[in-house]
Amino acid sequence: MGFIFIILYFLIVALVIEISVIAFTLTGLEKEVARYQAISMLTSTGFTTDESQLIPDHPIRRRISMFLILFGAFSLAVIISAITNILSDDLRLNKLMIISAVLLVVFILGKTPMTKKLLQHRFEYEMKKNLDISELPIKEALFLEEDDIVTDVAIEENSRLDGKKVKEVFKEGRDVNLLFIKRGEMNIRKELAGEIIQAGDKLYLYGNRQVIEDLTNETESDDPH
Structure with a gap:
């Protein structure tokens, strides 16, 4: 029993x-x-x-x-x-x-x-x-579709993005949005379009997973190391 x-x-x-x-x-x-x-x-x-x-x-x-x-x-x-x-x-x-x-x-x-x-x-x-x-947790607040993600990309020296303006990288129609740039202890959110990306920056991105991965691969491919 x-x-x-x-x-x-x-x-x-x-x-x-x-x-x-x-x-x-x-x-x-x-x-x-x-x-x-x-x-x-x-x-x-x-x-x-x-x-x-x-x-x-x-x-x-x-x-x-x-x-x-x-x-x-x-x-x-x-x-x-x-x-x-x-x-x-x-x-x-x-x-x-x-x-x-x-x-x-x-x-x-x-x-x-x-x-x-x-x-x-x-x-x-x-x-x-x-x-x-x-x-809401950030994932639930922003994940509108299955392939959407929120992530960050660190900009290394000799990166293709180093020295470029944000508006040149994140062009209209590209399924990725730059939320803000973390530069040292400072978070840059205002007037991002005219901001110049620098080595050491960390870009916080939201958008399509594949587009962001492609952007990351482009960033890493230009690193000679």
């Missing part, structure tokens, strides 16, 4: 994780990222990646993560208690089976297109009501 209890409880944990993954993906997270973060929060381990910042800065994900953290702490106590009392008959298997069945139904419903659509509308409403764009 004790082993059945543990198996059923692990089934509950697995269903909670998968339901959380569905909820996270409806807020815009990729499934692989959502599952990793859900497991990390539930087990209180590994929640240290750059992607973890996508959770606390988002009001809906923050609520889901709070539940997962609390559920994980509770689950640890339950599993330890079950192992300690593995020979006990009073394991309330009937109630556990009911909980497993309910979660299984929730998981199945969560996979249906209609439920996903309803939840997406609800999440979008919550986002508009509770979150200003200034509170």
Whole structure:
């Protein structure tokens, strides 16, 4: 009986994780990222990646993560208690089976297109009501398409861009935008078009990944080293 209890409880944990993954993906997270973060929060381990910042800065994900953290702490106590009392008959298997069945139904419903659509509308409403764009992580605020990225490019000596004006490099129609230039301790944002790029500068860019990679390769190709 004790082993059945543990198996059923692990089934509950697995269903909670998968339901959380569905909820996270409806807020815009990729499934692989959502599952990793859900497991990390539930087990209180590994929640240290750059992607973890996508959770606390988002009001809906923050609520889901709070539940997962609390559920994980509770689950640890339950599993330890079950192992300690593995020979006990009073394991309330009937109630556990009911909980497993309910979660299984929730998981199945969560996979249906209609439920996903309803939840997406609800999440979008919550986002508009509770979150200003200034509170979003930079990736979510600016990543409008799959191939869009925000990155930085360091300008080395003998780079093709060294000594060129910004307006000569970032021409109109090129799918890349210069957000600002970091020069030493100074961030240059005003009147960028007439600014001259210098070795040692770091350019913070936003735009199409391939265009930015091409720009980076052009920069590196002129370095004789």
